[in-house]
Amino acid sequence: MDFPQNMSMEEAFALAEAEAKLKQALTESKARFENAVIPNRLNEDWRFGRPHKHAVALAELLQSDTPSQGEATVQHAGEAAVPVTAEDDDLRQTEMLMPTIGSDALLGMHLKRFGDGYALYIEEDTKEPILLTYKTDTLYTPSTFIMVAPGVKAHVIEQHYGCEKGTIFATRNIQVAEGAELKVELQPYGCARCMSITNIQNMGGKVVHYTHHFACDWAREETVAEIYTPGADNQLFSANKLDLDQVLDQHTRQIHHVGGATSNLLYKNVVDDNATGIFAGNIYVAPGAHNTDAYQSNRNMLLSEKATIHSLPGLEILADKVRCSHGSASAPMDEEQLFYLLSRGIPRDEALALVSHGFLQDVVDKFERS
Amino acid sequence: MSLIIRNLSARVKDGAQILNGINLEIPKGEVHAIMGPNGSGKSTLSKVLCGHPDYEVIEGTAELDGQDLFAMSVDERSRAGLFLAFQYPVEVPGVTNANFMRAALQARLPKGEELDAVSFYKTMRSKMTALGMDTKFTARAVNEGFSGGEKKRNDVLQMMMLEPSYAILDETDSGLDVDALRIVSDGVNAMRAPFRSFLVITHYKRLLDYIKPDVVHVLYKGRIVRTAGYEMVEHIEQNGFDFLKSEE
Numbered sequence: 001m002d003f004p005q006n007m008s009m010e011e012a013f014a015l016a017e018a019e020a021k022l023k024q025a026l027t028e029s030k031a032r033f034e035n036a037v038i039p040n041r042l043n044e045d046w047r048f049g050r051p052h053k054h055a056v057a058l059a060e061l062l063q064s065d066t067p068s069q070g071e072a073t074v075q076h077a078g079e080a081a082v083p084v085t086a087e088d089d090d091l092r093q094t095e096m097l098m099p100t101i102g103s104d105a106l107l108g109m110h111l112k113r114f115g116d117g118y119a120l121y122i123e124e125d126t127k128e129p130i131l132l133t134y135k136t137d138t139l140y141t142p143s144t145f146i147m148v149a150p151g152v153k154a155h156v157i158e159q160h161y162g163c164e165k166g167t168i169f170a171t172r173n174i175q176v177a178e179g180a181e182l183k184v185e186l187q188p189y190g191c192a193r194c195m196s197i198t199n200i201q202n203m204g205g206k207v208v209h210y211t212h213h214f215a216c217d218w219a220r221e222e223t224v225a226e227i228y229t230p231g232a233d234n235q236l237f238s239a240n241k242l243d244l245d246q247v248l249d250q251h252t253r254q255i256h257h258v259g260g261a262t263s264n265l266l267y268k269n270v271v272d273d274n275a276t277g278i279f280a281g282n283i284y285v286a287p288g289a290h291n292t293d294a295y296q297s298n299r300n301m302l303l304s305e306k307a308t309i310h311s312l313p314g315l316e317i318l319a320d321k322v323r324c325s326h327g328s329a330s331a332p333m334d335e336e337q338l339f340y341l342l343s344r345g346i347p348r349d350e351a352l353a354l355v356s357h358g359f360l361q362d363v364v365d366k367f368e369r370s
Numbered sequence: 371m372s373l374i375i376r377n378l379s380a381r382v383k384d385g386a387q388i389l390n391g392i393n394l395e396i397p398k399g400e401v402h403a404i405m406g407p408n409g410s411g412k413s414t415l416s417k418v419l420c421g422h423p424d425y426e427v428i429e430g431t432a433e434l435d436g437q438d439l440f441a442m443s444v445d446e447r448s449r450a451g452l453f454l455a456f457q458y459p460v461e462v463p464g465v466t467n468a469n470f471m472r473a474a475l476q477a478r479l480p481k482g483e484e485l486d487a488v489s490f491y492k493t494m495r496s497k498m499t500a501l502g503m504d505t506k507f508t509a510r511a512v513n514e515g516f517s518g519g520e521k522k523r524n525d526v527l528q529m530m531m532l533e534p535s536y537a538i539l540d541e542t543d544s545g546l547d548v549d550a551l552r553i554v555s556d557g558v559n560a561m562r563a564p565f566r567s568f569l570v571i572t573h574y575k576r577l578l579d580y581i582k583p584d585v586v587h588v589l590y591k592g593r594i595v596r597t598a599g600y601e602m603v604e605h606i607e608q609n610g611f612d613f614l615k616s617e618e
Contacts, residue, residue, distance in 0.1 A: 358464025
């Protein structure tokens with residue numbers, strides 16, 4: 001290893017130690033990909049998400065000769081956006097190290113196609129949201145990297161267009177520095193299959209993350225939001241209307257490595273027809289991460305007898321002096337709310353639409369206010 | 371033209387019978403009050419008339435200007451001119467007051483005709499001001515986070531916007547302070563007209579001091595047992611409802 005000439009002995013030791021840790025982590029990551037199995041019903045993180053149909057089909061597609069093919073565009077980014085290339089080893093390593101919630105095998109396959117997407121190095125406040133779009137009608141495996149500099153306020157919207165028959169499997173690595181504020185939205189539209197794995201690393205800033213799925217046949221979303229610095233704040237929101245035979249399989253982990261920080265989650269779904277929603281969330285508070293505030297709430301409205309919700313909120317708290325809560329409620333539409341609208345002469349179909357839309361609008365309002 | 375209820379009996383769905391043969395006629399232009407002890411069926415009567423799904427009619431009829439009320443769906447009854455100011459107005463998260471009212475008024479227009487947004491907001495704001503409501507409430511979700519009094523005012527606002535032919539006020543005075551009671555009553559009184567009727571349900575004289583009824587009915591054990599003038603309000607205020615028990 002070559003050290004810069006003006007580096008002190010302590011700095012040189014620290015750098016060497018970091019290099020060694022990285023090497024070790026990369027070695028371990030390689031092993032996890034090699035040992036990982038394709039998700040199946042026996043995998044705790046996949047048991048409700050119809051892995052026998054969708055995860056297996058996704059794995060087969062990734063192992064096939066089908067190339068990753070799609071269109072990536074970015075708007076309003078100025079000089080912040082840099083296309084990801086297969087040669088970018090730093091970004092590849094970042095993706096290699098990102099945590100999954102049961103999808104190591106699939107992430108390993110994603111890495112074999114690494115080399116598409118955008119890295120956003122945001123060093124100035126964004127005047128209007130940076131808009132990233134990934135579009136395909138076959139298979140597309142883009143990677144997004146968002147890095148927000150200290151004190152900078154940014155807003156990023158990432159949209160996936162699947163053109164009804166396309167599969168998009170995207171990864172997103174987000175790093176937010178101290179005092180930075182990032183609003184980030186994920187909006188998949190019309191994908192036959194849509195998978196996204198997101199890792200948020202918050203170093204003392206504020207991240208407000210919102211996902212909204214629209215007309216995707218099957219979607220799997222894994223979000224690991226990590227806090228590394230006191231004072232950090234992660235706000236996770238999701239609002240979705242599911243119908244027909246749609247499946248939305250959402251998994252989250254709010255990880256507090258240190259104390260004195262906040263994370264909050266609110267995921268809501270309106271589920272109609274034969275659709276299925278899955279929410280499995282976990283709050284992890286590391287030993288010694290005292291004075292943590294962490295909350296998690298999953299709310300679902302079921303509009304038909306065949307609509308299904310599997311909700312598994314969870315807490316894993318290894319520190320004292322924390323304020324943590326988790327809750328879940330799934331129920332048909334409130335008859336009293338519906339009656340109230342009907343009693344004012346609003347026709348039934350419109351009343352149903354207003355109440356269910358209002359149920360989700362609550363999340364949108366909170367996202368916009370955050 | 372009247373609201374005519376004949377021999378109405380109703381029960382909680384799969385449960386107890388609450389109304390036991392009610393007969394009541396409320397002609398246009400009149401204000402009728404219903405008083406009665408707790409559990410006598412006052413709120414049940416209002417909900418049955420509006421078609422609440424928790425209740426079912428066992429027998430009897432109700433006509434609204436000659437139309438069979440029970441043949442209509444809940445929303446049709448409203449559009450036909452019936453209004454209920456709820457005892458406990460419901461919170462509807464995520465639906466703004468403005469969107470709620472627009473949907474209700476739009477539903478009353480002929481197909482293809484669009485509500486004029488400018489005049490809608492102008493009307494809504496002026497009525498809110500008359501009721502002492504902050505006009506910012508147009509953008510607030512319906513009743514969400516409102517105090518008890520604000521919810522009641524909001525229901526009266528809806529009544530003023532929808533201009534029904536028959537309005538039932540179910541304990542609108544509960545939860546209102548003295549000033550709010552006067553403001554809300556002024557709003558109701560301003561709507562009194564030869565083409566409109568009110569059925570005011572209350573426990574207390576204080577509301578009927580502001581909204582003077584033409585006729586007072588006493589409901590007991592699911593039946594109208596007395597019909598009189600305003601003197602009945604004074605009698606109940608002084609003596610309570612014990613006289614009903616002694617006559618059993």
